[in-house]
């Protein structure tokens with residue numbers, strides 16, 4: 001957001017933004033219970049400056065809901081697979097309410113076994129991944145999550161987009177500071193950031209994507225219009241994208257990113273795939289100084305010269321938003337109001 005927009009923008013408290021977003025979701029067919037979860041998730045992204053997955057996504061949520069592609073009122077079915085394995089059939093609903101339905105059981109099983117897995121299937125994930133893992137670290141646990149999305153990434157050296165932008169998020173508690181959290185796509189750029197660049201008329205850095213003929217391009221519109229993104233770091237990012245397809249879809253029973261067919265649902269935008277969580281109780285490592293050790297290694301990274309660690313920028317944005325309100329441009333505020 002430009003400085004002028006910050007000065008003239010509308011400032012909303014986190015609670016007010018959650019309430020406005022919940023009204024939008026309910027108005028567009030989401031059950032009140034699911035709407036609360038989605039609204040809090042989306043407002044958290046906006047609060048933390050995760051702009052590619054905050055209110056920017058509301059038109060996409062609404063058009064997907066209107067198309068009938070996703071069921072906003074789905075009641076997830078939690079299945080106890082025995083031992084440390086929990087499954088959830090999201091029943092064509094959003095991933096976040098499905099996670100919420102299984103969360104307590106997942107934490108209970110993690111404490112019981114030292115580690116537990118949660119496998120979501122038939123779930124739509126349209127947000128950032130960090131809000132899914134950070135709360136586990138707030139409870140002293142280590143969490144990893146993997147979600148595949150919609151085919152828009154070519155394998156390394158390949159010519160057909162079969163991977164999603166497939167992010168991984170990781171969270172670990174630290175001593176007397178926010179948890180260490182990273183959340184990154186396995187593509188060179190998230191699809192949301194390509195859309196934002198296209199909207200703003202900006203060229204991308206070289207090496208992000210190819211056009212419909214497979215030629216390298218810096219034009220975000222060419223990537224979105226029949227082109228594709230590249231994995232980050234060549235074959236290494238490609239292997240991570242492949243791993244995310246295996247863990248997020250093959251293991252959970254969800255669709256691969258290139259497998260689901262939404263062509264009959266005009267306006268559908270939310271990928272229907274799967275998602276895996278691995279949650280670990282660090283106390284089982286027999287290491288009661290785990291938090292201190294995570295803080296220690298974080299400090300060593302800073303001392304070694306890395307000025308910014310993952311999560312630093314988000315935490316600064318969160319602090320600013322909680323103190324002064326979440327700033328929305330007038331145009332974005334009007335956009336939200338138009339959906340109520």
Ligand SMILES: NC(=O)C1=CN([C@@H]2O[C@H](COP(=O)(O)OP(=O)(O)OC[C@H]3O[C@@H](n4cnc5c(N)ncnc54)[C@H](OP(=O)(O)O)[C@@H]3O)[C@@H](O)[C@H]2O)C=CC1
Pocket residue numbers: 050052053125126127128129130147148149165166167181182183184185186188189190191192193271308309310311312313314315
């Ligand atoms: N639902 C879905 O299917 C998908 C969702 N996404 C989401 O899109 C979002 C953006 O993904 P992506 O483009 O990969 O994110 P970024 O590359 O912007 O950031 C990835 C991670 O690296 C950190 N980071 C960024 N820049 C630096 C730096 N200079 N030094 C140190 N750390 C840094 C970020 O921390 P910080 O947050 O503090 O900036 C973040 O944890 C993610 O939230 C992801 O979950 C992406 C693909 C698919």
Ligand SMILES: O=C([O-])C1=[NH+]CCC1
Pocket residue numbers: 052125126127149150165185189190191192193271
């Ligand atoms: O930004 C992205 O790549 C995506 N966000 C939701 C689905 C894919």
